[in-house]
Amino acid sequence: MTFALPESVLVIVHTSDLQVLLLLRVGRRGWWQSVTGAREACDATLRDTAHRELLEETGIDAGSLQAWHWVNRYTIWPAWRHRYAPDVTHNVEHTFSALVPARCAVRLSPAEHERYVWMPWRDAIARCLSPTNREALRLLPRRAAR
Structure with missing residues (x-):
């Protein structure tokens, strides 16, 4: 078995008026999140990981991917x-955002997500399960203004 690397990305997908894309995990009632995923050996950079995960999970091929240089370390749920390997208990998550021109239809990865929704960033905070995802959404207005 190949274990996941304990390094991942979180990608906040949003429009210029801060409508945010959230995805509902398959089989996880109420588990809404932004795009996330582990770095793989084939990824040369974290930006490559973010781009790959965004494409795999949504079908969005975003050229406007922004690295936030904001990192979280947390206990793996x-x-x-x-x-993960038996001795791995923590993950390091790197945050990115992807600005899209407008809310759009999304091509979900059926093994990972069963629904999606676009909503205002403030509403998305209340819906996300992950504390790091909620905090990134709180920071989005300042990051998007840059």
């Missing part, structure tokens, strides 16, 4: 621990 028990539901995901089996994906």
Whole structure:
């Protein structure tokens, strides 16, 4: 078995008026999130990871991917621990955002997500399960203004 690397990306997909894309995890009632995913050996850079995950999970091929240079280290949740080597307990998450011209239809990865929704960033904060995802959404207005 190949274990996941304990390094991942979080990609906040948004419009210029801060409508945010959220995805609902398959089989995880109420588990709404932004695009996320682990770095893979084939990814030369974290930007490559963010681009790959965005394309795989949504079908969006964003050229306006912005690295935030904001990193979180957190304990891997028990539901995901089996994906990592037995001695791995923490993950390092790198945050990106992707500005899209308008809300658009999304091509979901059926193995990962079952629904999507576009909503104002403030409403998305309340819907996200992950604390790091909620904090990134709180920071979005300042980041998007840059």
